Amino acid sequence: MSKKWVYLFKEGNADMRELLGGKGANLAEMTNIGLPVPQGFTITTEACTQYYEDGRQINPEIQDQINEYIGKMEEITGKKFGDKENPLLVSVRSGARASMPGMMDTILNLGLNEEVVETIAVQSGNPRWAWDCYRRFIQMYSDVVMEVGKKYFEELIDEMKADRGVTQDVELTAEDLKELAGKFKAEYKAKIGEDFPTDPKEQLMGAVKAVFRSWDNPRANVYRRDNDIPYSWGTAVNVQSMAFGNMGDDCGTGVAFTRDPATGEKGLFGEFLTNAQGEDVVAGVRTPMHISEMEQKFPEAFAQFVEVCKTLEDHYRDMQDMEFTVEHGKLYMLQTRNGKRTAQAALKIACDLVDEGMRTEEEAVLMID
Missing domain, CATH: 1.20.80.30 (Acyl-CoA Binding Protein)
Incomplete structure (x- = not known):
């Protein structure tokens, strides 16, 4: 029986953090609780460890499983890699158990070549x-x-x-x-x-290797040493079908917290950009709008987003830090995690969660660093 190196989002859950990494486990969990997540799969942290054991190569067994899961993803989305009729485009993101700097940046729009770009243009x-x-x-x-x-x-x-x-x-x-x-x-x-x-599968294998390689780069190694993160943990890779925030003025992308990370005040805190892709918000190329302005632009998606925020806070019983995209007015969730916060905010949030009946006093004390 060969080992399972790849999991569809719907096959995982939040408890599988060691195997699927933080991002993968949360994508699986959001899928399970019925949130609008663009579907895909996670290549496990064990596959990363195996990559190093095999002398920095992705062995044939893992390659075969990745190809098999591309097929499953094509079935779920009804799109195909490199297809001239209905091409599949994906994003590739790293996701270790512990979030850490130095890991590979996201790659968006993977699967494009001269033919596919003409297809999607038409x-x-x-x-x-x-x-x-x-x-x-x-x-x-x-x-x-x-x-x-x-x-x-x-x-x-x-x-x-x-x-x-x-x-x-x-x-x-x-x-x-x-x-x-x-x-x-x-x-x-x-x-x-x-x-x-130009071959989407070659592009994907290149991206997967780059994620695994980034586990061993100097910045990541220094951070692990300083924070006692074992080298053997490895990082997972998340391959997810694209949702496009840059298709026009009825599209956009944003990042938001369910509470203010500086003060702990309850209420949406974040930024939003119309007609943009994820890295535009982070890169500071354009000035984003406050998340509240999204309500005027996309009233339906905003109302749904407010519901999703409540669902996620209730589910994780903690402040959430989320990334999302709106494509033609439709909301897609790309990530959620427990949000980083200042000491002052941590204290306020812990007390508020007790008052709101989400945490016991004992749990709240343990939440403060």
């Missing part, structure tokens, strides 16, 4: 969005998987904006972005010596 009637996704994917993949520095791509974007006489990325047209994608691929070839990969 299907969506939005070529600008399609080329924007492709441009971002080449940039992220080059930076994160192949370690071609971000700065080369940023310089190309800045040159293009100066040339077109615009100041913001969003002012570039579909044609501009198509040209930029071509320049990015030329940059990739110049630095790596080979063409940018």
Whole structure:
């Protein structure tokens, strides 16, 4: 009987943190309690440990299981990798048991190539969005998987904006972005010596290896040493079907806490950007709106989000830190975890949770660092 290295979100739960990592366990848990989570699978922390035992290779057994689960994911979503009719695009994220710096950045829009980008441009009637996704994917993949520095791509974007006489990325047209994608691929070839990969499965294996590799990078190693995190834990990899926040003005992305992490005050605290993808909020490329403004923009998605926040707080009995996307007015949850907070907030939240009947006094005391 061969070992199980891969789990669909619906096969896991919150108690499987050691095997699925924090992110994977919480995606599984959110799926189980019926929240709108784009479906996918988690490659276990044991597969990461095995990767190092096998001399930094993904062995054939693990590769076969990943391919098998791509098939299962295609069945769930009704989309296929590299398909000209209904292509599947995924995000790849790392997720260790303990959240730590130095781990691999997210890769979005994996599965794109010249043919697929043309397909989604026609299907969506939005070529600008399609080329924007492709441009971002080449940039992220080059930076994160192949370690071609971000700065080369940023310089190309800045040159293009100066040339077109615009100041913001969003002012570039579909044609501009198509040209930029071509320049990015030329940059990739110049630095790596080979063409940018077009096969989605090859792209995925490259991304999975990059997540495993990031477990052993200098920053991660220093953090583990300082925080007594064993090297043997490894990191999991989450492969999730894409929800797009950058398809137009009825889309967006955001991060939010169910309470204020600085004061502990109850109420939504966070930021939201329309027509954007996740890294835009974190990267500070554009100024986000306060989460409350989402109510005017997307009243239905906002009402649903408020419900989801309540469900998650009641379920985890703690303040939650969440990432989400709105695609054409529909809400998708991408992540939840217990939120980090200041000492002052920790005290207030612990006391409030007792008052709200969510925690006993003994549990509340243990929640404070």
